[in-house]
Amino acid sequence: MNSKILNHSIIVISFFIVFFSCSGRNPNRIMVWHSMRPLETDILREALAEFGERNPEWEFSELFYANETARINYIISALGGSGPALFWGASDNIGPFVELEVIAPIEQHVSQEYLDSFITEPFSANTWFREHLYQVGDRVGNHLCLVYNKAMITSPPQTMDELIQIGRELTKDTDGDGKPDVYALAWNYTEPYFAVPFIGGFGGWIMNEKNQPTLNTQAVIKAAQLIYDLGNKHKIIPAECDYEISNALFIDGYSAMIINGAWSWGTYLKNGIDIGIARIPKVDETGLWPAPAASPLGYSLNVNLKGEKQKVAVQLLEFLTSPEVELRFAAAGANIPSRREALRDPIVIQNEMIRSSLDQLQVAKLMPVVTELRWIWDAMRPSYQGIFTGRTTPEKAAAEMQELSEKLIKENRGST
Amino acid sequence: VAVGAGDMKINRLAYMYVMPAMLIMSLVILYPFVYNVIISFSNMNLTQFRNWKLTGIGNYISVFADRSFWYFFFKTVLWTVLNIFFHVTIGVFLAIILNKDLKGRTFFRTLLILPWAVPQYITALTWRGMFNSEYGAISLIMNRWFGISISWLTTEWGAFFACLITNIWLGFPFMMVIALGGLQSIPDALYEAAEIDGSTWYHKLRHITIPLIKPVMIPAITLGVVWTFNNFNVVWLVSNGGEPSDTTHILVSWVYKAGFTYLRMGYAAAFSMVIFGILILFSWNFIKKTRATEAVY
Numbered sequence: 001m002n003s004k005i006l007n008h009s010i011i012v013i014s015f016f017i018v019f020f021s022c023s024g025r026n027p028n029r030i031m032v033w034h035s036m037r038p039l040e041t042d043i044l045r046e047a048l049a050e051f052g053e054r055n056p057e058w059e060f061s062e063l064f065y066a067n068e069t070a071r072i073n074y075i076i077s078a079l080g081g082s083g084p085a086l087f088w089g090a091s092d093n094i095g096p097f098v099e100l101e102v103i104a105p106i107e108q109h110v111s112q113e114y115l116d117s118f119i120t121e122p123f124s125a126n127t128w129f130r131e132h133l134y135q136v137g138d139r140v141g142n143h144l145c146l147v148y149n150k151a152m153i154t155s156p157p158q159t160m161d162e163l164i165q166i167g168r169e170l171t172k173d174t175d176g177d178g179k180p181d182v183y184a185l186a187w188n189y190t191e192p193y194f195a196v197p198f199i200g201g202f203g204g205w206i207m208n209e210k211n212q213p214t215l216n217t218q219a220v221i222k223a224a225q226l227i228y229d230l231g232n233k234h235k236i237i238p239a240e241c242d243y244e245i246s247n248a249l250f251i252d253g254y255s256a257m258i259i260n261g262a263w264s265w266g267t268y269l270k271n272g273i274d275i276g277i278a279r280i281p282k283v284d285e286t287g288l289w290p291a292p293a294a295s296p297l298g299y300s301l302n303v304n305l306k307g308e309k310q311k312v313a314v315q316l317l318e319f320l321t322s323p324e325v326e327l328r329f330a331a332a333g334a335n336i337p338s339r340r341e342a343l344r345d346p347i348v349i350q351n352e353m354i355r356s357s358l359d360q361l362q363v364a365k366l367m368p369v370v371t372e373l374r375w376i377w378d379a380m381r382p383s384y385q386g387i388f389t390g391r392t393t394p395e396k397a398a399a400e401m402q403e404l405s406e407k408l409i410k411e412n413r414g415s416t
Numbered sequence: 417v418a419v420g421a422g423d424m425k426i427n428r429l430a431y432m433y434v435m436p437a438m439l440i441m442s443l444v445i446l447y448p449f450v451y452n453v454i455i456s457f458s459n460m461n462l463t464q465f466r467n468w469k470l471t472g473i474g475n476y477i478s479v480f481a482d483r484s485f486w487y488f489f490f491k492t493v494l495w496t497v498l499n500i501f502f503h504v505t506i507g508v509f510l511a512i513i514l515n516k517d518l519k520g521r522t523f524f525r526t527l528l529i530l531p532w533a534v535p536q537y538i539t540a541l542t543w544r545g546m547f548n549s550e551y552g553a554i555s556l557i558m559n560r561w562f563g564i565s566i567s568w569l570t571t572e573w574g575a576f577f578a579c580l581i582t583n584i585w586l587g588f589p590f591m592m593v594i595a596l597g598g599l600q601s602i603p604d605a606l607y608e609a610a611e612i613d614g615s616t617w618y619h620k621l622r623h624i625t626i627p628l629i630k631p632v633m634i635p636a637i638t639l640g641v642v643w644t645f646n647n648f649n650v651v652w653l654v655s656n657g658g659e660p661s662d663t664t665h666i667l668v669s670w671v672y673k674a675g676f677t678y679l680r681m682g683y684a685a686a687f688s689m690v691i692f693g694i695l696i697l698f699s700w701n702f703i704k705k706t707r708a709t710e711a712v713y
Contacts, residue, residue, distance in 0.1 A: 072677075075679075096462060096679075099465070100462065100465045100466070101466060179550070190659075190660075239550065239567075239570075240548060240567065240570050245548060371463070374462075378677060382661040382663075383661065385659060385660045386660065386661040389567075389572070389660040391660070391663075411461070412461050412680075413463060
């Protein structure tokens with residue numbers, strides 16, 4: 001009899017352990033998911049700790065994910081009814097997020113005075129979509145610039161011809177094995193986002209005002225050809241280069257220049273590199289400056305939040321987008337703040353890198369937030385990369401990109 | 417044996433013991449599986465995520481009509497066959513060596529198990545770095561010693577073989593450990609008797625070692641085939657998500673891309689059901705034909 005009671009007790013206890021250990025989520029926990037680099041993560045963590053001191057009954061924490069992973073994980077978790085309270089990222093996530101109904105409109109939770117304090121030039125820091133506010137920006141830009149190592153190059157090239165000319169001098173074979181060891185320029189050029197500025201330099205863009213892809217154009221073909229030639233004809237960039245390799249080359253002094261965004265500059269400074277920021281050199285043929293894609297970056301509110309937790313999350317959002325917090329990010333990573341007050345601060349005005357970044361922003365193009373952009377990026381990658389592997393030509397790649405993007409849009413929308 | 421009400425009554429306690437496990441298995445395996453089957457017949461995608469509806473067998477038709485499916489199916493079969501061949505050959509070869517009275521046998525055993533002990537993603541990313549055509553260790557060594565320059569990660573087959581080499585490195589220790597366990601269970605008396613009969617090394621391998629390690633190796637190979645067929649991590653991480661140009665995929669990495677990058681959930685669900693069907697067919701036939709579950713002694 002005793003053993004029977006013992007057996008039944010074990011089963012009941014097992015059930016309790018299994019089921020109650022699964023429900024250990026703290027309801028008073030406010031989580032922020034982001035893709036900030038380590039230096040910026042430290043600032044975010046400090047800001048959360050500071051806000052936590054003012055709200056001791058709540059627990060605040062952050063979690064880093066790489067851009068793509070953050071987007072996918074957020075969609076999955078929010079569709080499942082959970083996910084972080086706030087999601088930080090670029091505004092091009094907004095289209096898919098709204099389409100999937102995983103983020104909530106914010107405008108009814110904040111005052112008009114608060115919204116009026118954000119910059120609207122060269123574009124709005126806050127992201128409205130389908131007449132609702134879905135993202136409050138804590139910085140603007142997210143655009144690519146030319147970053148140069150002042151120890152290796154005193155003044156950056158102004159035109160592509162100049163870049164090629166200077167590039168030939170800077171690219172060196174130091175160990176005499178017939179292959180360059182030091183390059184003039186390195187960047188993640190096989191990723192379409194990093195090639196887009198060049199399309200602008202030839203007067204094109206990836207989509208039109210009707211949200212249709214414009215990839216089978218002379219601008220796309222010429223831009224791809226130029227990038228290909230920099231590596232294969234002029235040999236001033238590495239033949240194989242992804243984001244990590246280009247970053248490592250620049251940090252270790254094996255590349256004099258890199259094309260990268262503000263998110264990376266803090267890391268370069270931390271590594272003791274005396275960097276300068278400049279516009280990506282002008283295309284001689286058109287006289288146009290390359291136009292990097294730009295967007296605000298900021299926080300969106302999880303659609304699953306309700307009641308007091310939602311209220312605290314909005315308060316946190318307001319705190320994280322306050323001028324004082326934005327200035328901390330600006331000082332550490334040369335980010336362009338989204339609040340007018342912060343943008344007027346001496347910390348920003350006197351920062352040479354922010355001034356140069358703002359200068360590049362003048363010729364940048366705002367990334368649309370529509371979902372079609374997502375399919376266009378996805379459609380560009382395979383054919384564009386095919387140019388560098390010798391599988392296809394820029395002409396064929398442009399036609400393939402156009403075809404695939406139209407196909408993806410059609411499949412998802414039901415019509416082109 | 418049919419499970420009837422009587423059996424339930426007699427073994428009630430046993431059923432209660434396994435019930436928590438069954439309940440959790442139902443939640444984490446059965447429910448997602450059934451859900452996957454349902455959405456494979458639906459139009460669920462980025463724009464129809466919450467308001468999806470059943471649309472019939474259209475997704476299955478799309479899968480079989482898609483050239484990518486057949487191409488990646490061919491690559492997956494090639495990937496699996498080559499991997500298993502090298503895993504088993506290297507694994508059994510090393511196990512036979514380690515089964516002998518070697519000096520420092522424990523050290524070599526530990527050393528050879530190391531690739532298995534390192535997390536897959538660390539190994540995959542390290543190998544990816546080593547395959548870089550300009551700065552990677554493998555390329556530098558091949559160039560310096562043999563004067564060969566291979567664009568591992570920027571060509572379709574270069575990237576395929578880069579993934580293959582990485583997975584061979586990761587997979588042989590498992591087969592080695594299993595084979596070693598099998599070898600240690602073979603009585604020495606059999607080898608001694610064969611030696612008295614004048615058998616050669618090859619005869620002993622063919623008529624004693626291989627038949628007697630077969631019962632442990634066949635389930636291991638079956639598992640290896642399923643794991644390799646579904647080895648998403650290595651292919652995805654070494655090729656950086658299918659680069660170049662989405663050509664370095666096996667079926668599971670392609671289905672992941674369709675599902676979680678393109679958010680074509682209905683199509684991806686149908687695709688994964690096809691993969692499931694292929695693996696069930698293979699495992700069933702393989703175990704049946706090799707009679708792996710039958711005893712040897």
